[in-house]
């Protein structure tokens with residue numbers, strides 16, 4: 001009984017430390033808005049990078065013609081083509097191919113790498129059949145997603161800062177990657193213009209680069225894909241392994257922007273919001289320990305509280321403390337409970353959603369993953385409660401972040417007589433599959449904006465798994481439109 005009391009004390013303390021009352025969420029949202037302003041005012045002005053994406057024309061749905069996209073991410077690259085048919089036809093047809101990069105090319109010269117990519121691209125273009133139609137007199141246009149740290153200088157140029165993910169091609173560093181690709185395409189007789197280089201990130205830790213570089217593509221691609229199908233999309237949020245957000249900002253509200261104002265008057269900002277932190281965030285001893293043991297200590301604090309990579313491990317850490325200090329799983333601490341990241345968020349989600357009367361799923365997971373053989377129903381209920389506490393905190397904080405964006409763009413109130421909708425495009429495995437999480441996020445957002453505004457805000461799942469975002473951006477930045 002004393003042990004149980006001790007275990008309950010740990011749970012209650014966690015609950016207290018993870019509490020996110022509305023007033024606290026409002027403080028978090030306000031802090032997010034303040035940091036957004038600071039990040040837009042100057043480089044290094046905030047922990048939010050608020051990166052200028054150079055995407056100043058999101059797709060409208062009116063695009064038409066044939067567009068290509070090339071996504072060079074890691075060991076594979078993906079090429080796809082889409083036939084766009086204006087608002088009536090939308091995506092008339094799409095095809096893609098995935099090619100793995102021979103390891104020796106990852107450490108060769110940039111010329112060899114880009115020659116290989118251009119040759120594969122040429123092969124793919126050669127398979128273009130009659131149902132794909134290039135408008136006569138037009139060049140093929142390609143959106144290029146390059147998931148490496150690039151210092152972007154315009155929508156269609158950027159200098160490679162350094163390779164990651166096993167690539168090491170010294171002569172490419174400092175070169176314009178689009179110029180390199182264009183040169184290789186010319187050699188291969190490919191008549192194509194690179195319309196959109198969708199990428200930018202400069203970070204110090206290599207590990208962060210890898211996770212964040214996936215997010216950048218996702219986030220801007222999700223925004224582009226969302227806007228293509230729905231003109232009211234103003235922001236995109238990814239909740240997957242990591243988390244990030246991008247939104248459409250008024251160009252004149254970006255003091256650090258030095259160039260000419262785009263004619264659309266708008267600019268997509270990649271917030272890199274995973275790096276947000278604030279004294280208002282409810283942080284526990286478990287979060288602190290997770291951060292200290294991570295590869296990017298002190299960075300991505302918001303991400304470490306809300307994203308799929310971490311939620312399961314936070315629960316594991318609490319269970320571990322309960323096992324050690326309250327012998328929650330018997331006299332011995334289950335050894336597997338001490339293995340970092342052994343409890344993954346999809347498993348946590350499965351336990352959280354367990355509706356069987358004896359919580360069979362919870363019992364099976366505890367046994368299968370953590371090697372804990374016998375658990376009572378009472379114990380299983382506590383495990384579900386832990387999942388709920390940790391997921392609820394994450395979801396409510398994500399909602400607060402979105403509320404911060406709505407405040408920044410003035411969509412947190414309805415103007416007299418205005419009924420215009422604001423749509424947030426959401427994507428990522430956490431949002432898609434962790435129902436308790438996404439439902440909590442949506443209801444919290446309603447709670448924050450209030451009843452009247454809630455009618456104008458729509459949270460929409462936009463699946464850009466096919467990666468047509470870059471092709472759509474090539475289309476909206478086409479020289480022919």
Ligand code: ADP
Nearest residue numbers: 240241242308309345346349428429430433434
């Ligand atoms: P990424 O963010 O790596 O591009 P995804 O958007 O596909 O990839 O998200 C994958 C992440 O989503 C996983 O790492 C996991 O954290 C989370 N996830 C996937 N399936 C589930 C699930 N059933 N329940 C909860 N989280 C899930």
Ligand code: MG
Nearest residue numbers: 214218240428
């Ligand atoms: Mg993804």
